[in-house]
Amino acid sequence: MFSLACISVGLLGASLPVVTANSPSDILHRDVVVIGGGASGAYAAVRLRDDFNKSIALIEKQDILGGMVDTYVDNKTGATYDFGVQSFLNVSKAKEFFDRFNISVSSNSSSPTLITEYIDFNTGAEVAFQPPSLTAQITAIAKFLDVIEPWESMLQPGYWNFPAPENIPDDLLIPFGEFLTKYGLEDGTPLMYSTTGLGVGNMSEVATMFVLQSFGWDMARAMTGQMGLFTPTSGGNQALYNAIAKDLGEDVLYSSTVTNSHRTNSSVQLTVRNHKTGKLTQIVARRLLVAIEPTDDNVTPLDLSPFERDTLAKLTYSNEFTGLVDNSIFNTSYYYFNLPSSAAPNHTLVFQDEPMVASFQYTGLEHLFRVMIIGNKTTTSSEAKFLAQTSFDTLLNTGRLSGTELQTQKLNWAAFSTHGPMHARVSVDEVKNGFFQDLYKLQGARSTWWTGGAFSVNFQTKLWEFDEGLIPKILEGL
Numbered sequence: 001m002f003s004l005a006c007i008s009v010g011l012l013g014a015s016l017p018v019v020t021a022n023s024p025s026d027i028l029h030r031d032v033v034v035i036g037g038g039a040s041g042a043y044a045a046v047r048l049r050d051d052f053n054k055s056i057a058l059i060e061k062q063d064i065l066g067g068m069v070d071t072y073v074d075n076k077t078g079a080t081y082d083f084g085v086q087s088f089l090n091v092s093k094a095k096e097f098f099d100r101f102n103i104s105v106s107s108n109s110s111s112p113t114l115i116t117e118y119i120d121f122n123t124g125a126e127v128a129f130q131p132p133s134l135t136a137q138i139t140a141i142a143k144f145l146d147v148i149e150p151w152e153s154m155l156q157p158g159y160w161n162f163p164a165p166e167n168i169p170d171d172l173l174i175p176f177g178e179f180l181t182k183y184g185l186e187d188g189t190p191l192m193y194s195t196t197g198l199g200v201g202n203m204s205e206v207a208t209m210f211v212l213q214s215f216g217w218d219m220a221r222a223m224t225g226q227m228g229l230f231t232p233t234s235g236g237n238q239a240l241y242n243a244i245a246k247d248l249g250e251d252v253l254y255s256s257t258v259t260n261s262h263r264t265n266s267s268v269q270l271t272v273r274n275h276k277t278g279k280l281t282q283i284v285a286r287r288l289l290v291a292i293e294p295t296d297d298n299v300t301p302l303d304l305s306p307f308e309r310d311t312l313a314k315l316t317y318s319n320e321f322t323g324l325v326d327n328s329i330f331n332t333s334y335y336y337f338n339l340p341s342s343a344a345p346n347h348t349l350v351f352q353d354e355p356m357v358a359s360f361q362y363t364g365l366e367h368l369f370r371v372m373i374i375g376n377k378t379t380t381s382s383e384a385k386f387l388a389q390t391s392f393d394t395l396l397n398t399g400r401l402s403g404t405e406l407q408t409q410k411l412n413w414a415a416f417s418t419h420g421p422m423h424a425r426v427s428v429d430e431v432k433n434g435f436f437q438d439l440y441k442l443q444g445a446r447s448t449w450w451t452g453g454a455f456s457v458n459f460q461t462k463l464w465e466f467d468e469g470l471i472p473k474i475l476e477g478l
């Protein structure tokens with residue numbers, strides 16, 4: 001585990017702060033230090049340590065691993081409900097990763113069958129939207145898959161093969177609504193949007209290549225029955241990350257973030273602070289793997305070069321929030337879904353602009369409803385909760401919930417989760433100016449490698465695939 005123990009601090013850490021016997025900080029020597037214990041970071045940590053015999057340290061801000069996985073456990077019954085990540089795409093070796101932790105999985109969905117109520121959450125007006133039949137939607141998605149198939153390797157599982165500006169297919173850069181119209185794929189949009197497309201907000205307006213990162217090849221395969229989706233049979237999705245946490249043991253530094261760093265072409269030195277205990281740990285490693293969204297806040301402690309800073313600063317994000325509310329005034333047969341009134345009677349390309357509450361969806365557990373909130377790049381957690389309350393008030397006061405009386409009620413939050421910035425993207429002009437070529441120049445520079453949604457795509461098992469491609473590069477010369 002500690003294969004670097006022989007490398008002295010003097011060799012790698014000339015500029016490390018002096019640590020004396022009485023110093024409150026420890027020094028760890030590792031082959032690879034990973035920042036972020038979500039999908040991409042936790043997976044890479046396991047593979048590097050357990051399969052490639054490299055010593056690792058994993059720095060995680062929260063006190064559990066798993067990032068966007070949110071498993072709610074009902075205290076009374078022990079029943080679980082996943083209100084963040086719903087299921088795993090069965091890509092390449094995804095199931096094997098569950099097998100190694102003895103976690104059985106199944107493709108059976110226990111979701112209740114619900115009636116979708118389309119409502120404009122801004123006004124409370126019912127929206128008489130008639131989606132195309134399920135068959136028509138699936139047929140359109142199959143056609144969509146045919147159209148996008150040639151571009152898969154340009155975007156997935158990362159941007160390694162993204163074409164030079166002059167070779168980027170025009171279709172990737174036009175707004176997605178225009179793209180769907182061009183190819184006659186409008187019938188597929190209700191499923192595309194309600195499953196994962198809504199993460200980018202008003203998906204009709206977003207450049208096609210970024211919507212494809214949100215609903216693309218594998219989601220189209222899953223919707224058309226060409227790829228499976230699965231979940232653990234017990235313990236919810238968190239079961240996997242709890243097993244990883246147990247496996248990695250003391251190699252994870254929880255409740256911790258990097259406060260300072262010094263990165264060179266041969267090593268990295270990080271100062272890590274536990275925000276519960278205040279304890280400082282110095283980590284000297286030969287490689288750094290960054291597995292968090294490279295937002296300003298996250299990368300400021302990473303002594304960025306001007307080029308790194310300027311490149312990462314071009315990224316913009318949606319902010320996503322999910323939660324569970326417990327209000328008996330909701331109808332447990334319903335999936336309350338937010339669409340603008342102009343979507344009626346059958347305009348499939350019309351969506352709400354973010355920030356917005358996407359839906360209140362019955363979970364099957366007592367009176368718990370899952371809430372999805374899509375924010376813009378500045379939406380905070382308190383704004384997201386306020387927005388949910390405002391939408392709820394509108395539904396209540398327009399009789400969409402109880403049907404009659406005016407009432408005031410507070411949403412009772414049983415759980416709330418801030419997923420923060422995700423669905424990283426840049427302007428079409430930046431894409432044409434070679435943004436992705438610049439972004440990938442960061443890979444490997446100053447002993448630092450980058451994974452996670454911004455460098456790949458926002459699906460758990462797809463990120464594992466991306467990690468698989470990255471790991472040999474990280475290991476080179478190690």
Ligand SMILES: Cc1cc2nc3c(=O)[nH]c(=O)nc-3n(C[C@H](O)[C@H](O)[C@H](O)COP(=O)(O)OP(=O)(O)OC[C@H]3O[C@@H](n4cnc5c(N)ncnc54)[C@H](O)[C@@H]3O)c2cc1C
Binds near residue numbers: 062085088298
């Ligand atoms: C509501 C919702 C539903 C989703 N459903 C699915 C689904 O059904 N299937 C699917 O495949 N994908 C789903 N996704 C997407 C998927 O979860 C993400 O793409 C994936 O988690 C991204 O992985 P990541 O490693 O980039 O980041 P994350 O998984 O978010 O991990 C980042 C980790 O880093 C930690 N961290 C953040 N900042 C710091 C810091 N400064 N220092 C230290 N640690 C830090 C975080 O606490 C977190 O643990 C969903 C996402 C959301 C929001």
